[in-house]
Amino acid sequence: MKALRQIAAIVRTELRFALRRGWPVVGVAVIGLAISAATFYLALANMEGLPRDSAAESSARDLAMVWPAFQWLVLGVVPMVSAPAIPLDRQFGVNELLHSLPLTGAIYLLGKVLGTVIAVLATGAATLALYVVLHLVLLGPLRTELYLALILFSALPLLVWAPAVGVLAASGLQTRRRAVLVGTLVGFASPLCWGLRFLPPADLRPFEGAAAQLSHQPISDLILYRYGLLPPYTLPPTESDVIRTSLLALSILLAASLFARLQLHLKEDFR
Amino acid sequence: MISVTDLSKTYKGDVRALRSVTLEIDNGMFGLVGPNGAGKTTLMRILAGLLRPTEGEAHVLGHDVTDPRGKMAVKSVLGYLPQELGLYPDLSGREFLDYVAILKGVAGKRTRRRQIEELLDVIGLADVADRRLKTYSGGMKRRVGVAQALLGDPQLLIVDEPTAGLDPEERVRLRNLLADMAGQRTVILSTHIVEDVSQTCTDLAVLHEGQILFRGTPRALIEQAHGHVWSISLPPGERPDDGLTVVSTLRLDDRVEYRVVGDEAHHPAAEPAAPNLEDGYLWLMRKNVS
Numbered sequence: 392m393k394a395l396r397q398i399a400a401i402v403r404t405e406l407r408f409a410l411r412r413g414w415p416v417v418g419v420a421v422i423g424l425a426i427s428a429a430t431f432y433l434a435l436a437n438m439e440g441l442p443r444d445s446a447a448e449s450s451a452r453d454l455a456m457v458w459p460a461f462q463w464l465v466l467g468v469v470p471m472v473s474a475p476a477i478p479l480d481r482q483f484g485v486n487e488l489l490h491s492l493p494l495t496g497a498i499y500l501l502g503k504v505l506g507t508v509i510a511v512l513a514t515g516a517a518t519l520a521l522y523v524v525l526h527l528v529l530l531g532p533l534r535t536e537l538y539l540a541l542i543l544f545s546a547l548p549l550l551v552w553a554p555a556v557g558v559l560a561a562s563g564l565q566t567r568r569r570a571v572l573v574g575t576l577v578g579f580a581s582p583l584c585w586g587l588r589f590l591p592p593a594d595l596r597p598f599e600g601a602a603a604q605l606s607h608q609p610i611s612d613l614i615l616y617r618y619g620l621l622p623p624y625t626l627p628p629t630e631s632d633v634i635r636t637s638l639l640a641l642s643i644l645l646a647a648s649l650f651a652r653l654q655l656h657l658k659e660d661f662r
Numbered sequence: 663m664i665s666v667t668d669l670s671k672t673y674k675g676d677v678r679a680l681r682s683v684t685l686e687i688d689n690g691m692f693g694l695v696g697p698n699g700a701g702k703t704t705l706m707r708i709l710a711g712l713l714r715p716t717e718g719e720a721h722v723l724g725h726d727v728t729d730p731r732g733k734m735a736v737k738s739v740l741g742y743l744p745q746e747l748g749l750y751p752d753l754s755g756r757e758f759l760d761y762v763a764i765l766k767g768v769a770g771k772r773t774r775r776r777q778i779e780e781l782l783d784v785i786g787l788a789d790v791a792d793r794r795l796k797t798y799s800g801g802m803k804r805r806v807g808v809a810q811a812l813l814g815d816p817q818l819l820i821v822d823e824p825t826a827g828l829d830p831e832e833r834v835r836l837r838n839l840l841a842d843m844a845g846q847r848t849v850i851l852s853t854h855i856v857e858d859v860s861q862t863c864t865d866l867a868v869l870h871e872g873q874i875l876f877r878g879t880p881r882a883l884i885e886q887a888h889g890h891v892w893s894i895s896l897p898p899g900e901r902p903d904d905g906l907t908v909v910s911t912l913r914l915d916d917r918v919e920y921r922v923v924g925d926e927a928h929h930p931a932a933e934p935a936a937p938n939l940e941d942g943y944l945w946l947m948r949k950n951v952s
Contacts, residue, residue, distance in 0.1 A: 408752055
Protein backbone atom coordinates (compact mmCIF):
# COMPACT_ATOMS: atom_id res chain seq x y z
CA MET A 392 0.00 0.00 0.00
CA LYS A 393 2.81 2.35 0.93
CA ALA A 394 4.62 1.47 -2.31
CA LEU A 395 1.49 2.22 -4.35
CA ARG A 396 1.11 5.58 -2.63
CA GLN A 397 4.74 6.38 -3.36
CA ILE A 398 4.37 5.44 -7.04
CA ALA A 399 1.17 7.52 -7.30
CA ALA A 400 2.94 10.51 -5.72
CA ILE A 401 5.88 10.29 -8.15
CA VAL A 402 3.49 9.90 -11.10
CA ARG A 403 1.43 12.91 -9.99
CA THR A 404 4.54 15.02 -9.52
CA GLU A 405 5.91 13.96 -12.90
CA LEU A 406 2.60 15.01 -14.51
CA ARG A 407 2.93 18.40 -12.81
CA PHE A 408 6.47 18.73 -14.17
CA ALA A 409 5.30 17.73 -17.66
CA LEU A 410 2.67 20.46 -17.60
CA ARG A 411 4.89 23.12 -16.04
CA ARG A 412 8.15 22.39 -17.85
CA GLY A 413 6.23 21.61 -21.01
CA TRP A 414 8.73 19.34 -22.75
CA PRO A 415 6.85 16.05 -23.33
CA VAL A 416 3.49 17.81 -23.57
CA VAL A 417 4.64 20.31 -26.16
CA GLY A 418 6.59 17.66 -28.09
CA VAL A 419 3.64 15.28 -28.43
CA ALA A 420 1.13 18.08 -29.04
CA VAL A 421 3.26 19.51 -31.85
CA ILE A 422 3.58 16.08 -33.51
CA GLY A 423 -0.16 15.42 -33.13
CA LEU A 424 -1.14 18.83 -34.46
CA ALA A 425 1.31 18.66 -37.37
CA ILE A 426 0.04 15.24 -38.44
CA SER A 427 -3.58 16.35 -38.01
CA ALA A 428 -2.93 19.43 -40.11
CA ALA A 429 -1.25 17.37 -42.85
CA THR A 430 -4.13 14.89 -42.91
CA PHE A 431 -6.76 17.63 -43.08
CA TYR A 432 -4.83 19.48 -45.75
CA LEU A 433 -4.64 16.37 -47.95
CA ALA A 434 -8.24 15.37 -47.19
CA LEU A 435 -9.68 18.79 -48.00
CA ALA A 436 -7.62 19.01 -51.19
CA ASN A 437 -8.63 15.52 -52.32
CA MET A 438 -12.28 15.97 -51.41
CA GLU A 439 -12.93 18.59 -54.06
CA GLY A 440 -15.64 17.29 -56.34
CA LEU A 441 -16.28 14.20 -54.18
CA PRO A 442 -19.66 13.62 -52.50
CA ARG A 443 -19.55 14.17 -48.70
CA ASP A 444 -20.47 10.54 -47.94
CA SER A 445 -17.18 9.36 -49.48
CA ALA A 446 -15.16 11.71 -47.27
CA ALA A 447 -14.50 9.04 -44.63
CA GLU A 448 -12.91 6.76 -47.23
CA SER A 449 -10.88 9.58 -48.71
CA SER A 450 -9.56 10.83 -45.36
CA ALA A 451 -8.66 7.27 -44.36
CA ARG A 452 -6.45 7.04 -47.47
CA ASP A 453 -4.84 10.34 -46.57
CA LEU A 454 -4.28 9.19 -43.02
CA ALA A 455 -2.59 6.07 -44.37
CA MET A 456 -0.16 8.30 -46.29
CA VAL A 457 0.62 10.45 -43.27
CA TRP A 458 0.76 7.70 -40.63
CA PRO A 459 4.41 6.60 -41.22
CA ALA A 460 5.53 10.19 -40.62
CA PHE A 461 3.58 10.24 -37.34
CA GLN A 462 5.31 7.06 -36.18
CA TRP A 463 8.82 8.20 -36.98
CA LEU A 464 8.21 11.59 -35.39
CA VAL A 465 7.00 9.92 -32.20
CA LEU A 466 10.01 7.61 -32.13
CA GLY A 467 12.41 10.42 -32.98
CA VAL A 468 11.14 13.19 -30.72
CA VAL A 469 9.45 11.60 -27.70
CA PRO A 470 12.57 9.85 -26.25
CA MET A 471 14.41 13.17 -26.47
CA VAL A 472 11.75 15.16 -24.61
CA SER A 473 11.22 12.40 -22.02
CA ALA A 474 14.85 11.64 -21.24
CA PRO A 475 15.53 14.42 -18.66
CA ALA A 476 13.02 13.07 -16.09
CA ILE A 477 15.65 11.45 -13.83
CA PRO A 478 18.77 13.50 -14.67
CA LEU A 479 16.89 16.67 -13.70
CA ASP A 480 16.55 15.34 -10.14
CA ARG A 481 20.33 15.14 -10.02
CA GLN A 482 20.81 18.50 -11.68
CA PHE A 483 18.53 20.15 -9.11
CA GLY A 484 20.29 18.25 -6.30
CA VAL A 485 17.10 16.58 -5.05
CA ASN A 486 18.52 13.06 -5.31
CA GLU A 487 20.43 13.33 -2.00
CA LEU A 488 17.14 13.96 -0.25
CA LEU A 489 15.32 11.23 -2.19
CA HIS A 490 17.93 8.68 -1.12
CA SER A 491 17.35 9.52 2.51
CA LEU A 492 13.68 8.52 2.17
CA PRO A 493 12.32 4.98 2.51
CA LEU A 494 12.06 4.67 -1.25
CA THR A 495 13.45 1.83 -3.36
CA GLY A 496 15.10 2.36 -6.73
CA ALA A 497 12.47 0.19 -8.43
CA ILE A 498 9.60 2.32 -7.12
CA TYR A 499 11.37 5.53 -8.06
CA LEU A 500 12.08 4.26 -11.57
CA LEU A 501 8.55 2.93 -12.05
CA GLY A 502 7.03 6.20 -10.86
CA LYS A 503 9.23 8.26 -13.17
CA VAL A 504 8.51 6.07 -16.21
CA LEU A 505 4.77 5.85 -15.54
CA GLY A 506 4.49 9.59 -14.92
CA THR A 507 6.23 10.43 -18.20
CA VAL A 508 4.26 7.82 -20.16
CA ILE A 509 0.94 9.06 -18.74
CA ALA A 510 1.86 12.66 -19.57
CA VAL A 511 2.62 11.63 -23.16
CA LEU A 512 -0.57 9.54 -23.45
CA ALA A 513 -2.74 12.29 -21.96
CA THR A 514 -1.36 14.81 -24.46
CA GLY A 515 -1.84 12.30 -27.28
CA ALA A 516 -5.45 11.71 -26.17
CA ALA A 517 -6.16 15.44 -26.04
CA THR A 518 -4.71 15.94 -29.53
CA LEU A 519 -6.72 12.97 -30.81
CA ALA A 520 -9.91 14.39 -29.30
CA LEU A 521 -9.26 17.67 -31.11
CA TYR A 522 -8.60 15.76 -34.34
CA VAL A 523 -11.86 13.79 -34.04
CA VAL A 524 -13.92 16.94 -33.39
CA LEU A 525 -12.34 18.74 -36.36
CA HIS A 526 -12.87 15.68 -38.56
CA LEU A 527 -16.54 15.50 -37.62
CA VAL A 528 -16.98 19.19 -38.32
CA LEU A 529 -14.90 19.49 -41.51
CA LEU A 530 -15.07 16.06 -43.12
CA GLY A 531 -17.93 14.24 -41.43
CA PRO A 532 -17.83 10.78 -39.80
CA LEU A 533 -14.54 8.85 -39.72
CA ARG A 534 -13.82 5.15 -40.11
CA THR A 535 -14.02 4.23 -36.43
CA GLU A 536 -12.67 0.67 -36.75
CA LEU A 537 -9.60 1.78 -38.69
CA TYR A 538 -8.86 4.57 -36.22
CA LEU A 539 -9.33 2.29 -33.23
CA ALA A 540 -7.01 -0.31 -34.73
CA LEU A 541 -4.33 2.25 -35.52
CA ILE A 542 -4.60 3.90 -32.10
CA LEU A 543 -4.61 0.69 -30.06
CA PHE A 544 -2.08 -1.38 -32.00
CA SER A 545 0.16 1.24 -33.59
CA ALA A 546 0.05 4.59 -31.78
CA LEU A 547 -0.42 3.31 -28.21
CA PRO A 548 2.61 0.95 -28.19
CA LEU A 549 4.80 3.70 -29.63
CA LEU A 550 3.52 6.32 -27.20
CA VAL A 551 4.30 3.96 -24.30
CA TRP A 552 7.60 2.61 -25.62
CA ALA A 553 9.23 5.85 -26.76
CA PRO A 554 8.96 7.84 -23.46
CA ALA A 555 9.74 4.76 -21.37
CA VAL A 556 12.93 3.96 -23.28
CA GLY A 557 13.88 7.65 -23.26
CA VAL A 558 13.59 7.87 -19.46
CA LEU A 559 15.33 4.54 -18.86
CA ALA A 560 18.22 5.12 -21.27
CA ALA A 561 19.11 8.47 -19.68
CA SER A 562 18.59 7.34 -16.08
CA GLY A 563 22.28 7.38 -15.16
CA LEU A 564 23.06 10.87 -16.44
CA GLN A 565 23.71 14.00 -14.42
CA THR A 566 22.26 16.81 -16.50
CA ARG A 567 19.36 17.62 -18.79
CA ARG A 568 21.73 18.44 -21.66
CA ARG A 569 23.31 14.98 -21.63
CA ALA A 570 19.88 13.39 -21.26
CA VAL A 571 18.59 15.20 -24.34
CA LEU A 572 21.64 14.03 -26.26
CA VAL A 573 21.09 10.41 -25.26
CA GLY A 574 17.34 10.76 -25.94
CA THR A 575 18.16 12.06 -29.42
CA LEU A 576 20.44 9.08 -30.09
CA VAL A 577 17.68 6.73 -28.91
CA GLY A 578 15.31 8.54 -31.26
CA PHE A 579 17.67 8.01 -34.20
CA ALA A 580 18.13 4.33 -33.34
CA SER A 581 14.44 3.57 -32.69
CA PRO A 582 13.49 2.98 -36.35
CA LEU A 583 15.98 0.11 -36.39
CA CYS A 584 13.84 -1.55 -33.75
CA TRP A 585 10.38 -0.67 -35.03
CA GLY A 586 10.89 -0.32 -38.77
CA LEU A 587 12.96 -3.22 -40.00
CA ARG A 588 11.10 -6.11 -41.47
CA PHE A 589 14.24 -8.26 -41.62
CA LEU A 590 13.26 -9.60 -45.04
CA PRO A 591 14.46 -7.33 -47.84
CA PRO A 592 11.96 -7.13 -50.71
CA ALA A 593 13.26 -9.33 -53.51
CA ASP A 594 12.29 -7.00 -56.31
CA LEU A 595 14.13 -3.94 -54.97
CA ARG A 596 17.84 -3.08 -54.94
CA PRO A 597 19.51 -3.18 -51.49
CA PHE A 598 19.39 0.57 -50.84
CA GLU A 599 15.78 0.91 -51.95
CA GLY A 600 14.96 -2.23 -50.01
CA ALA A 601 16.35 -0.78 -46.80
CA ALA A 602 14.57 2.53 -47.44
CA ALA A 603 11.31 0.70 -48.05
CA GLN A 604 11.74 -1.26 -44.86
CA LEU A 605 12.40 1.86 -42.82
CA SER A 606 9.65 3.95 -44.36
CA HIS A 607 6.96 1.59 -43.16
CA GLN A 608 6.35 -0.06 -39.88
CA PRO A 609 5.13 -3.67 -39.87
CA ILE A 610 2.35 -3.32 -37.29
CA SER A 611 0.65 -0.30 -38.84
CA ASP A 612 1.29 -1.65 -42.34
CA LEU A 613 -0.54 -4.85 -41.45
CA ILE A 614 -3.51 -2.82 -40.16
CA LEU A 615 -3.53 -0.62 -43.27
CA TYR A 616 -3.16 -3.70 -45.50
CA ARG A 617 -6.18 -5.33 -43.86
CA TYR A 618 -8.22 -2.20 -44.52
CA GLY A 619 -6.97 -2.03 -48.11
CA LEU A 620 -5.06 1.18 -47.48
CA LEU A 621 -1.45 0.10 -47.94
CA PRO A 622 0.14 2.00 -50.83
CA PRO A 623 0.59 -0.30 -53.85
CA TYR A 624 4.42 0.04 -53.90
CA THR A 625 4.72 -1.29 -50.35
CA LEU A 626 5.13 -4.99 -49.76
CA PRO A 627 2.54 -6.22 -47.27
CA PRO A 628 4.09 -7.38 -44.00
CA THR A 629 3.57 -10.87 -42.64
CA GLU A 630 2.40 -11.71 -39.14
CA SER A 631 5.85 -13.01 -38.32
CA ASP A 632 7.26 -9.54 -39.17
CA VAL A 633 4.87 -8.09 -36.61
CA ILE A 634 5.76 -10.67 -33.98
CA ARG A 635 9.48 -10.14 -34.49
CA THR A 636 9.12 -6.37 -34.24
CA SER A 637 6.99 -6.65 -31.10
CA LEU A 638 9.41 -9.04 -29.45
CA LEU A 639 12.38 -6.83 -30.34
CA ALA A 640 10.63 -3.75 -28.92
CA LEU A 641 9.75 -5.61 -25.71
CA SER A 642 13.30 -6.93 -25.39
CA ILE A 643 14.75 -3.44 -25.76
CA LEU A 644 12.32 -2.11 -23.14
CA LEU A 645 13.31 -4.90 -20.76
CA ALA A 646 17.02 -4.36 -21.40
CA ALA A 647 16.61 -0.60 -20.85
CA SER A 648 14.81 -1.30 -17.54
CA LEU A 649 17.63 -3.54 -16.33
CA PHE A 650 20.22 -1.00 -17.47
CA ALA A 651 18.41 1.80 -15.62
CA ARG A 652 18.07 -0.29 -12.46
CA LEU A 653 21.79 -1.04 -12.58
CA GLN A 654 22.61 2.62 -13.17
CA LEU A 655 20.64 3.72 -10.10
CA HIS A 656 22.22 0.99 -8.04
CA LEU A 657 25.77 1.78 -9.10
CA LYS A 658 25.55 5.54 -9.02
CA GLU A 659 23.33 6.20 -6.07
CA ASP A 660 23.18 3.19 -3.81
CA PHE A 661 19.39 3.09 -4.28
CA ARG A 662 17.90 -0.07 -2.80
CA MET B 663 20.58 4.75 20.30
CA ILE B 664 23.45 5.25 17.82
CA SER B 665 26.57 3.19 18.03
CA VAL B 666 29.56 3.51 15.74
CA THR B 667 32.57 1.22 16.03
CA ASP B 668 35.89 1.59 14.21
CA LEU B 669 34.17 3.29 11.30
CA SER B 670 36.37 4.22 8.37
CA LYS B 671 35.62 5.61 4.96
CA THR B 672 38.12 5.94 2.16
CA TYR B 673 37.08 7.56 -1.12
CA LYS B 674 38.62 6.95 -4.52
CA GLY B 675 42.15 8.28 -4.77
CA ASP B 676 42.91 7.08 -1.21
CA VAL B 677 41.16 10.07 0.37
CA ARG B 678 40.53 9.00 3.98
CA ALA B 679 37.45 10.83 5.22
CA LEU B 680 36.98 8.82 8.43
CA ARG B 681 39.62 6.92 10.42
CA SER B 682 38.41 4.34 12.94
CA VAL B 683 35.73 6.49 14.49
CA THR B 684 34.05 5.03 17.57
CA LEU B 685 31.10 6.91 19.02
CA GLU B 686 27.91 6.44 21.05
CA ILE B 687 25.08 8.94 20.77
CA ASP B 688 22.03 8.99 23.06
CA ASN B 689 18.70 10.81 22.89
CA GLY B 690 18.90 14.58 22.88
CA MET B 691 20.73 17.14 20.85
CA PHE B 692 24.18 16.08 19.73
CA GLY B 693 26.63 18.47 18.08
CA LEU B 694 29.20 17.34 15.55
CA VAL B 695 31.74 20.10 15.15
CA GLY B 696 34.83 20.40 13.02
CA PRO B 697 36.42 22.38 10.25
CA ASN B 698 35.45 21.93 6.61
CA GLY B 699 36.71 18.58 5.34
CA ALA B 700 36.84 17.02 8.82
CA GLY B 701 34.56 14.14 7.81
CA LYS B 702 31.31 15.39 9.40
CA THR B 703 29.20 15.03 6.27
CA THR B 704 30.65 11.59 5.54
CA LEU B 705 29.73 10.42 9.04
CA MET B 706 26.24 11.89 8.75
CA ARG B 707 25.70 10.28 5.35
CA ILE B 708 26.76 6.89 6.67
CA LEU B 709 24.38 7.21 9.64
CA ALA B 710 21.58 8.22 7.26
CA GLY B 711 22.18 5.10 5.16
CA LEU B 712 23.34 7.08 2.14
CA LEU B 713 26.92 5.92 2.10
CA ARG B 714 28.60 2.62 2.78
CA PRO B 715 31.57 2.66 5.15
CA THR B 716 34.80 1.07 4.01
CA GLU B 717 35.28 -0.59 7.38
CA GLY B 718 33.59 -0.76 10.75
CA GLU B 719 30.05 -0.96 12.07
CA ALA B 720 27.27 1.54 12.54
CA HIS B 721 24.00 0.79 14.29
CA VAL B 722 21.16 3.28 14.39
CA LEU B 723 18.15 2.52 16.61
CA GLY B 724 19.33 -1.09 16.63
CA HIS B 725 19.53 -1.34 12.84
CA ASP B 726 22.74 -2.05 10.99
CA VAL B 727 23.07 0.72 8.39
CA THR B 728 25.50 -1.33 6.33
CA ASP B 729 22.76 -3.88 5.69
CA PRO B 730 20.08 -3.07 3.04
CA ARG B 731 17.17 -3.94 5.33
CA GLY B 732 18.63 -2.04 8.24
CA LYS B 733 19.26 0.91 5.97
CA MET B 734 15.61 0.98 4.88
CA ALA B 735 14.46 0.65 8.50
CA VAL B 736 16.60 3.65 9.46
CA LYS B 737 15.28 5.71 6.54
CA SER B 738 11.74 5.02 7.76
CA VAL B 739 12.39 6.89 11.00
CA LEU B 740 14.81 9.48 9.71
CA GLY B 741 14.52 13.18 9.06
CA TYR B 742 17.49 14.38 7.02
CA LEU B 743 18.60 17.80 5.93
CA PRO B 744 21.57 17.52 3.55
CA GLN B 745 24.26 20.16 3.47
CA GLU B 746 23.37 21.05 -0.10
CA LEU B 747 19.65 20.63 -0.42
CA GLY B 748 18.15 20.80 -3.88
CA LEU B 749 14.47 21.54 -4.39
CA TYR B 750 12.20 21.22 -7.40
CA PRO B 751 11.89 24.78 -8.75
CA ASP B 752 8.60 23.95 -10.49
CA LEU B 753 6.76 22.90 -7.31
CA SER B 754 5.30 25.15 -4.66
CA GLY B 755 6.49 24.85 -1.07
CA ARG B 756 3.27 23.09 -0.08
CA GLU B 757 3.40 20.67 -3.04
CA PHE B 758 7.01 19.80 -2.28
CA LEU B 759 6.28 19.07 1.37
CA ASP B 760 3.26 16.96 0.40
CA TYR B 761 5.41 14.99 -2.04
CA VAL B 762 8.10 14.30 0.56
CA ALA B 763 5.46 13.41 3.18
CA ILE B 764 3.96 10.74 0.92
CA LEU B 765 7.37 9.32 0.05
CA LYS B 766 8.18 9.23 3.77
CA GLY B 767 5.03 7.17 4.31
CA VAL B 768 2.94 9.73 6.18
CA ALA B 769 -0.43 8.10 5.62
CA GLY B 770 -3.75 9.89 5.35
CA LYS B 771 -4.42 13.12 3.51
CA ARG B 772 -5.72 14.87 6.63
CA THR B 773 -2.70 13.89 8.72
CA ARG B 774 -0.39 15.08 5.97
CA ARG B 775 -2.18 18.38 5.55
CA ARG B 776 -2.23 19.01 9.29
CA GLN B 777 1.48 18.28 9.62
CA ILE B 778 2.36 20.43 6.62
CA GLU B 779 0.28 23.39 7.83
CA GLU B 780 1.80 23.14 11.32
CA LEU B 781 5.32 23.04 9.94
CA LEU B 782 4.66 25.90 7.53
CA ASP B 783 3.55 27.96 10.52
CA VAL B 784 6.59 26.96 12.53
CA ILE B 785 9.05 27.87 9.78
CA GLY B 786 7.13 31.03 8.94
CA LEU B 787 6.35 30.21 5.32
CA ALA B 788 2.57 29.73 5.50
CA ASP B 789 1.93 32.92 3.53
CA VAL B 790 4.15 31.94 0.61
CA ALA B 791 3.52 28.19 0.63
CA ASP B 792 1.73 28.26 -2.73
CA ARG B 793 4.50 30.12 -4.49
CA ARG B 794 6.90 28.14 -6.70
CA LEU B 795 10.14 27.22 -4.95
CA LYS B 796 12.19 28.95 -7.64
CA THR B 797 10.92 32.27 -6.27
CA TYR B 798 12.16 31.53 -2.70
CA SER B 799 15.28 33.13 -1.24
CA GLY B 800 18.17 30.98 0.02
CA GLY B 801 16.97 31.26 3.62
CA MET B 802 13.42 30.32 2.68
CA LYS B 803 14.67 27.26 0.81
CA ARG B 804 16.71 26.25 3.85
CA ARG B 805 13.58 26.53 6.01
CA VAL B 806 11.65 24.34 3.56
CA GLY B 807 14.52 21.87 3.93
CA VAL B 808 14.12 21.90 7.70
CA ALA B 809 10.36 21.41 7.37
CA GLN B 810 10.73 18.38 5.11
CA ALA B 811 13.18 16.86 7.60
CA LEU B 812 10.62 17.26 10.40
CA LEU B 813 7.77 15.67 8.42
CA GLY B 814 6.54 12.37 9.79
CA ASP B 815 7.77 13.11 13.32
CA PRO B 816 11.11 11.29 12.84
CA GLN B 817 12.81 9.52 15.72
CA LEU B 818 16.20 10.52 14.38
CA LEU B 819 16.94 13.92 12.92
CA ILE B 820 20.20 14.51 11.08
CA VAL B 821 20.82 18.08 10.04
CA ASP B 822 23.95 19.06 8.17
CA GLU B 823 24.87 22.75 8.44
CA PRO B 824 21.23 23.78 8.95
CA THR B 825 21.97 27.44 9.63
CA ALA B 826 24.15 28.01 6.57
CA GLY B 827 22.81 30.94 4.58
CA LEU B 828 20.32 32.05 7.23
CA ASP B 829 20.18 35.56 8.66
CA PRO B 830 20.80 35.94 12.44
CA GLU B 831 17.09 36.00 13.31
CA GLU B 832 16.38 32.89 11.26
CA ARG B 833 19.38 31.15 12.80
CA VAL B 834 18.12 31.73 16.33
CA ARG B 835 14.63 30.58 15.40
CA LEU B 836 15.93 27.43 13.76
CA ARG B 837 18.26 26.62 16.66
CA ASN B 838 15.36 26.93 19.08
CA LEU B 839 13.17 24.76 16.88
CA LEU B 840 15.77 22.01 16.75
CA ALA B 841 16.34 22.23 20.51
CA ASP B 842 12.58 21.85 21.05
CA MET B 843 12.54 18.81 18.80
CA ALA B 844 15.20 17.03 20.83
CA GLY B 845 13.59 15.30 23.76
CA GLN B 846 12.63 11.74 23.24
CA ARG B 847 14.46 11.68 19.94
CA THR B 848 18.03 12.11 18.75
CA VAL B 849 19.00 15.22 16.85
CA ILE B 850 22.46 15.27 15.29
CA LEU B 851 23.57 18.74 14.34
CA SER B 852 26.63 19.00 12.17
CA THR B 853 28.17 22.42 11.90
CA HIS B 854 31.37 24.41 11.83
CA ILE B 855 29.60 27.27 13.62
CA VAL B 856 30.43 26.63 17.28
CA GLU B 857 27.83 29.09 18.50
CA ASP B 858 25.04 26.90 17.08
CA VAL B 859 26.27 24.02 19.24
CA SER B 860 26.86 26.10 22.36
CA GLN B 861 23.27 27.32 22.31
CA THR B 862 21.57 23.98 21.82
CA CYS B 863 23.62 20.82 22.38
CA THR B 864 24.10 18.90 25.59
CA ASP B 865 26.63 16.58 24.07
CA LEU B 866 29.17 16.96 21.30
CA ALA B 867 32.10 15.56 19.39
CA VAL B 868 34.85 17.44 17.60
CA LEU B 869 36.03 15.82 14.39
CA HIS B 870 39.29 16.65 12.64
CA GLU B 871 40.77 14.89 9.62
CA GLY B 872 38.44 11.94 10.09
CA GLN B 873 39.24 11.39 13.77
CA ILE B 874 37.47 12.33 16.96
CA LEU B 875 39.51 14.88 18.88
CA PHE B 876 37.02 15.40 21.67
CA ARG B 877 33.89 13.69 22.95
CA GLY B 878 31.93 15.05 25.89
CA THR B 879 29.76 17.88 27.13
CA PRO B 880 30.19 21.51 26.03
CA ARG B 881 31.20 22.32 29.62
CA ALA B 882 34.04 19.78 29.48
CA LEU B 883 35.30 21.30 26.25
CA ILE B 884 35.14 24.76 27.78
CA GLU B 885 37.07 23.51 30.82
CA GLN B 886 39.93 22.38 28.59
CA ALA B 887 40.59 25.99 27.65
CA HIS B 888 40.66 27.18 31.24
CA GLY B 889 43.82 29.25 31.80
CA HIS B 890 44.48 29.59 28.10
CA VAL B 891 42.18 32.49 27.20
CA TRP B 892 43.09 36.15 27.53
CA SER B 893 41.73 39.52 26.71
CA ILE B 894 44.30 42.02 25.45
CA SER B 895 43.51 45.68 24.87
CA LEU B 896 46.03 47.34 22.52
CA PRO B 897 46.38 50.61 20.68
CA PRO B 898 45.47 50.49 16.97
CA GLY B 899 48.30 49.11 14.82
CA GLU B 900 49.73 46.91 17.58
CA ARG B 901 49.02 43.15 17.46
CA PRO B 902 49.13 40.41 20.10
CA ASP B 903 52.04 37.89 20.13
CA ASP B 904 52.43 35.82 17.01
CA GLY B 905 52.11 32.64 19.01
CA LEU B 906 48.50 33.35 20.03
CA THR B 907 45.31 32.51 18.18
CA VAL B 908 42.98 35.48 17.88
CA VAL B 909 39.41 34.40 18.59
CA SER B 910 37.75 37.78 18.14
CA THR B 911 38.56 41.45 17.63
CA LEU B 912 36.55 44.39 18.97
CA ARG B 913 37.46 47.84 17.61
CA LEU B 914 36.82 50.68 20.05
CA ASP B 915 37.52 54.42 19.54
CA ASP B 916 41.16 54.42 20.62
CA ARG B 917 41.83 50.76 21.40
CA VAL B 918 41.41 47.33 19.90
CA GLU B 919 40.37 44.50 22.21
CA TYR B 920 41.63 41.07 21.25
CA ARG B 921 40.39 37.79 22.65
CA VAL B 922 43.13 35.21 22.28
CA VAL B 923 43.90 31.59 23.15
CA GLY B 924 47.37 30.14 23.57
CA ASP B 925 49.82 28.46 25.90
CA GLU B 926 50.96 31.67 27.49
CA ALA B 927 50.27 35.37 26.90
CA HIS B 928 53.41 37.37 27.66
CA HIS B 929 51.98 40.79 26.89
CA PRO B 930 51.67 42.98 30.02
CA ALA B 931 48.15 44.05 28.95
CA ALA B 932 46.90 40.44 28.82
CA GLU B 933 44.18 39.62 31.32
CA PRO B 934 42.84 36.11 31.89
CA ALA B 935 39.31 35.63 30.56
CA ALA B 936 36.62 33.04 31.27
CA PRO B 937 36.56 30.63 28.32
CA ASN B 938 33.47 29.93 26.21
CA LEU B 939 32.80 27.05 23.83
CA GLU B 940 34.42 28.76 20.87
CA ASP B 941 37.59 29.28 22.95
CA GLY B 942 37.47 25.63 23.99
CA TYR B 943 37.11 24.51 20.38
CA LEU B 944 39.94 26.71 19.13
CA TRP B 945 42.20 25.68 21.99
CA LEU B 946 41.52 22.01 21.21
CA MET B 947 42.26 22.52 17.50
CA ARG B 948 45.41 24.51 18.31
CA LYS B 949 46.63 21.84 20.71
CA ASN B 950 46.04 18.95 18.32
CA VAL B 951 46.76 20.46 14.95
CA SER B 952 49.95 22.37 15.66
